[in-house]
Amino acid sequence: MVLRESSVKRDYYEVLGVSRDVDEATIKKAYRNLAMKYHPDRNPGDAQAVERMKEINEAYAVLSDAQKRRLYDTYGHAGLEGYTQADIFRDVDFSSLFREFGLRDLFGFGDSLFDSFFGRRTTTRRGPRKGADLRYDLTVTLEDVAFGAEKVIELSRVEQCPACSGTGAEANGLENCSNCQGTGQVVMEQRSGYSVFRQITICGKCHGQGKVVKKACKECEGKGVIEQAREIELIIPPGADTGYQIKIEGEGEEGDGLRGDLYVVLNVEKHPIFERHGDDIYVQKELSFTTAALGGEVEVPSLNGNVKLDIPEGTQTGTVFRIVNEGIPHVGSYGKGDEYVVVKVSTPTNLSHREKELLREFEKLRHKSEHERHEQDDKDGISTK
Known part of the structure; x- marks a missing residue:
């Protein structure tokens, strides 16, 4: 129900070459096959392979995550509108994946290539992001938009899990990330002759959080969010028409900072008379x-x-x-x-006999009147042609 359409992208399932009902193992297998084909080790200097790998990585990052996949399955690309690049890749440890596949870690290629695959990331932790906007299609009557109306709608939206406050973990269920020792950053060193180059990047395992889930929250199954039904009141303004949008601030989905907004889009149903x-x-x-x-x-x-x-x-x-x-x-x-x-x-x-007689009499009178009018027009020199 997200309102804004995302920029044109290929369907993520199409990118990985899988159907929508496949399990996580099948998605990972498809990603492995494509990564083995388009990884820079296999295509040195091929810019098209870099773009293809970027597309594959993004598709896998979304479809391998239960929450992002649910949003994508429900709303398409628009469901991820409020996500930054860092959010998209937050829960995917590509370093481990590439090692598992026997491929060189993309983190070792330097900033320019890393950016081309995953989007620019800074060494600082990400700031709060606004939650995703939602769209709700509401059918109303012509009378509703003629006079204005008050409506109550019910929608389901993703909200922060109250049991774990959005961490995805049970109480004391978080532990320091073993990859970065809780700092959220890793230092990569590269030697060239007598020189040593150091590069600080966001940890690929905890994605800059410094913590990982040790024991998942039972309420949200480690997602940090739950789907909740909510009733919302709104006013239909007089004069609105099909396609009219009513923005309700702060009634979208949960984010790290502000909630997203809700956009109610009207559809005026056909009237039986007007x-x-x-x-x-x-x-x-x-x-x-x-x-x-x-x-x-x-x-x-x-x-x-x-x-x-x-x-x-x-x-x-x-x-x-x-x-x-x-x-x-x-x-x-x-x-x-x-x-x-x-x-x-x-x-x-269904005329009666008498009605028919009267109509025939009426027809005779009409003919007689027209004939007399024509004769009078001729006398007056008025042409009827």
């Missing part, structure tokens, strides 16, 4: 043959109830009447649209 065009509404009105011919006053439906409409004599099918200020309010400003009444003249059916 048809909306912008802020104007259109309605069909059927007129009897006699009312259309003789004129009169009729009632037509509006959003505010029935209103009177004067029908002039001789009204034809397709005639449109305008009723000012009976449409939809202009959202965020003053005034309203109009209502347009489209007339359809109804032809009588």
Whole structure:
């Protein structure tokens, strides 16, 4: 339900060449096969292989993590909108993976190559990140947006686990990372002749946290978050239309710092009587043959109830009447649209014998009247052609 669309990326399952229902072992096997194919050791100087490896690493980092995979399966790339590059790769120890695969550790290639694979990282610990924004699609009636309405919605969202306060561990279930001795950083040394170059990077095992989970929290199974249902009240403003977005700050998913925001996107359902065009509404009105011919006053439906409409004599099918200020309010400003009444003249059916006689008499009178009018026009020198 995340609102914003992420930049165009390939589907992560497609990148790894697996189906959506595979288990973690299958994902790791697919990643290993692709890493063996596109690792820089196998493709020296190949820029395309570097880009492919970057894509593979990101797909594996998401699909190998239960929480990120759940978000991706539910919302696609937009589900990870609030994640930084550091967040994406947080729980993947690529150093161990490459050693397991018999490949050279990418950390040994220096900053430029490391950046191309994982995005630029600093030696400082990451700051708080805002939680992911959520999207909720809400169907409303035409009356709701004509007059405004209060609604209560229920949505499920990811919240910090109250049992472990988001650590993912039981009480006393964290321990210092053995790879960095709790500092969150590792020092890499490279020798070149008599020179020694030192490079400080974020620890690949704990991702700069200095701690790793020894005993996972039972409530959240080590994820640090749980899915929680919540009711939220909101107001539909008069004049809103399909696609209108209502932003509710701080009602998105949990982050390390601020919560994300919730975006409620409206869908106005089709009305059985009225048809909306912008802020104007259109309605069909059927007129009897006699009312259309003789004129009169009729009632037509509006959003505010029935209103009177004067029908002039001789009204034809397709005639449109305008009723000012009976449409939809202009959202965020003053005034309203109009209502347009489209007339359809109804032809009588199942006529009685007497009604038929009267209509035939009416037809004779019409012919006689037209003939007399034509004769008068000829006398007056008026051409009817």
